[in-house]
Amino acid sequence: MLNHYYGEAQNSPQDYLKAHNAARSEVGVQPMTWDENVAAYAHEYASQNAGDCELVHSYGPYGENLAEGSVELTGTDAVSLWIGEKPNYDHASNSCTGGVCGHYTQVVWNDSVRLGCGRVQCENGGWYVSCNYDPPGNVEGQSPF
Numbered sequence: 001m002l003n004h005y006y007g008e009a010q011n012s013p014q015d016y017l018k019a020h021n022a023a024r025s026e027v028g029v030q031p032m033t034w035d036e037n038v039a040a041y042a043h044e045y046a047s048q049n050a051g052d053c054e055l056v057h058s059y060g061p062y063g064e065n066l067a068e069g070s071v072e073l074t075g076t077d078a079v080s081l082w083i084g085e086k087p088n089y090d091h092a093s094n095s096c097t098g099g100v101c102g103h104y105t106q107v108v109w110n111d112s113v114r115l116g117c118g119r120v121q122c123e124n125g126g127w128y129v130s131c132n133y134d135p136p137g138n139v140e141g142q143s144p145f
Contacts, residue, residue: 010074016117019079038116046118046130053122063136065103067129078129094143105144109137
């Protein structure tokens with residue numbers, strides 16, 4: 001069952017946590033823990049999108065980051081894409097400057113303490129990754145840390 005959810009190296013719960021928690025540590029935010037209920041939600045939502053791999057948010061009860069890519073896209077690659085938005089976030093003004101930063105701010109959102117991710121193969125051969133966060137972050141007017 002574990003392989004059904006996570007697959008090979010760089011897609012295990014510990015891989016997702018390590019990537020998230022490294023970014024959180026850089027800004028002094030407490031580490032997240034893996035939550036099987038959140039992971040089941042993420043996997044189910046990713047499965048629903050395997051047909052077209054379209055990046056449309058679920059608008060469910062959790063915060064959410066989505067990624068899709070080629071056959072080489074691993075879970076840790078997806079997290080790296082989101083963390084790559086860090087230069088676009090200006091903490092002093094609590095705003096995105098020079099590009100998108102909301103995926104990054106969700107990764108480091110202090111109050112989001114439970115993580116669950118799912119990764120499924122798309123019909124086109126690529127991969128779809130969904131990570132969900134409980135409680136959700138990116139609350140308007142609040143700083144992530």
